[in-house]
Amino acid sequence: MPNEAAEALLQLSTTFAVATKLLDSRIGGSHGLSYAEVRLLGALASAPSGKMRPGELALDLGLAASGVTRAVLPLEKRGIVSREPDPRDARAGQVALTGAGKRLVEETALTVDESASALMRRLSVGQIRQLERLLAEIDASPAKSGGSRKLS
Amino acid sequence: MPNEAAEALLQLSTTFAVATKLLDSRIGGSHGLSYAEVRLLGALASAPSGKMRPGELALDLGLAASGVTRAVLPLEKRGIVSREPDPRDARAGQVALTGAGKRLVEETALTVDESASALMRRLSVGQIRQLERLLAEIDASPAKSGGSRKLS
DNA sequence: GACAATTACTTGATCGCTCAAGTATATTGC
DNA sequence: GCAATATACTTGAGCGATCAAGTAATTGTC
Numbered sequence: 001m002p003n004e005a006a007e008a009l010l011q012l013s014t015t016f017a018v019a020t021k022l023l024d025s026r027i028g029g030s031h032g033l034s035y036a037e038v039r040l041l042g043a044l045a046s047a048p049s050g051k052m053r054p055g056e057l058a059l060d061l062g063l064a065a066s067g068v069t070r071a072v073l074p075l076e077k078r079g080i081v082s083r084e085p086d087p088r089d090a091r092a093g094q095v096a097l098t099g100a101g102k103r104l105v106e107e108t109a110l111t112v113d114e115s116a117s118a119l120m121r122r123l124s125v126g127q128i129r130q131l132e133r134l135l136a137e138i139d140a141s142p143a144k145s146g147g148s149r150k151l152s
Numbered sequence: 153m154p155n156e157a158a159e160a161l162l163q164l165s166t167t168f169a170v171a172t173k174l175l176d177s178r179i180g181g182s183h184g185l186s187y188a189e190v191r192l193l194g195a196l197a198s199a200p201s202g203k204m205r206p207g208e209l210a211l212d213l214g215l216a217a218s219g220v221t222r223a224v225l226p227l228e229k230r231g232i233v234s235r236e237p238d239p240r241d242a243r244a245g246q247v248a249l250t251g252a253g254k255r256l257v258e259e260t261a262l263t264v265d266e267s268a269s270a271l272m273r274r275l276s277v278g279q280i281r282q283l284e285r286l287l288a289e290i291d292a293s294p295a296k297s298g299g300s301r302k303l304s
Numbered sequence: 305g306a307c308a309a310t311t312a313c314t315t316g317a318t319c320g321c322t323c324a325a326g327t328a329t330a331t332t333g334c
Numbered sequence: 335g336c337a338a339t340a341t342a343c344t345t346g347a348g349c350g351a352t353c354a355a356g357t358a359a360t361t362g363t364c
Contacts, residue, residue, distance in 0.1 A: 004277055005268035006261075008284040009171060013191065015287040016168040017214030019161060036320080039165060055342060062169030067321050069344055091329045091342040109158075116157035122289045125156055131286045132160040135167040137274045173322095188350080207312065219351055221314055243312045243359045311360070319352075330341070 019119055026115045031108045036061075038108055040071055044081065044097050045105045051096040053086065080104055171271055178267040183260045188213075190260055192223055196233065196249050197257045203248040205238065232256055 023035040033041075043060045044052055052060075054068045063071070072095055075081045080101040086092040097105065120128055175187040185193075195212045196204055204212075206220045215223070224247055227233045232253040238244040249257065272280055 003265045003269060004280040004284070005272045006265050008272065008280050008287070009175070009268045010191065010194070011284045011287045011291070012168055012171060013187075014214050015291045016164060018291055019164060021214075023161070035165075039162060042162070062166045062173075064322055065343060070320070089330075113155045113158050116161045117155060119290055120157040120160065122292065123286060127286055128156040128160050131283070132156070132163045134275060134279055134283045134286075135160070135163045138271055139163070139167045139170055140274065216352060217313065222350075315356075326345070
């Protein structure tokens with residue numbers, strides 16, 4: 001029979017497809033955001049300084065740098081995030097939540113929490129924590145093409 | 153702090169992004185297939201009759217019907233799968249692995265297993281099994297609560 | 305048996321993301 | 335202190351997926 005890792009990976013793909021479809025429809029319906037956008041805004045909201053550079057966002061979200069550029073554009077047009085030049089490095093930028101963005105994140109958080117809880121309603125809190133922990137272990141693999149590196 | 157389910161979902165998204173990136177680069181490099189294609193071929197290979205209708209594939213893979221149509225096309229051109237009309241229902245088709253397709257699946261399986269194992273090398277077999285089990289629980293949720301219905 | 309409704313799939317338009325290449329700034333070596 | 339190289343991001347082209355609309359065959363109703 002097939003090996004466990006490959007099986008688990010298949011399951012991961014399916015579960016991700018199911019989960020993002022649910023989240024997209026719920027959040028999209030309520031607040032006009034995709035789950036990918038919610039993740040981006042959430043990363044900003046949880047940054048200590050409230051700002052992040054595109055490159056940091058890319059690492060955090062598992063996106064290519066160009067993906068961040070393109071994801072930020074419509075959010076900026078809608079006044080949800082703003083861009084400022086980085087004073088220490090003129091190549092880089094800084095992306096920050098605007099006031100409206102902060103409000104939107106707070107509003108959205110409730111929907112996200114409810115939807116995520118609904119998705120995982122068959123799991124106990126302990127199981128959810130363990131799931132997160134196991135996934136994080138996979139993530140931590142700096143295997144060739146996909147790993148996470150630090151920038152400073 | 154945010155609720156556990158939402159946190160776990162974030163982790164799920166990141167891990168999925170990392171994992172498919174690795175798999176795509178490994179399998180693509182060795183056999184010229186994407187991981188999405190491997191999943192499709194795997195579904196066919198594990199079908200008892202060896203054939204599946206596009207609609208079944210869509211359900212199985214968490215894809216839209218049109219996605220299956222478009223995924224099958226290049227595989228057909230390369231002679232990896234074939235399409236036949238369904239004798240019982242002329243609207244439907246049947247997608248089957250060709251001989252070359254079967255060979256390709258077998259070859260690829262090894263690379264997939266190796267890559268998946270590499271990704272999860274920090275986890276024990278027991279942990280991998282548990283991960284799969286936890287993910288499957290989420291999947292089994294046809295969650296529907298709280299009110300954002302779609303209007304169309 | 306004919307007409308409407310449903311089902312199975314395909315096609316058109318579009319979106320989000322990727323890689324490759326380009327631009328601008330920083331850093332390093334001599 | 336100036337060229338060579340590296341870094342941070344943006345732009346262009348393409349791919350894979352989606353939804354909406356279209357086509358063709360089946361089923362259901364009278």
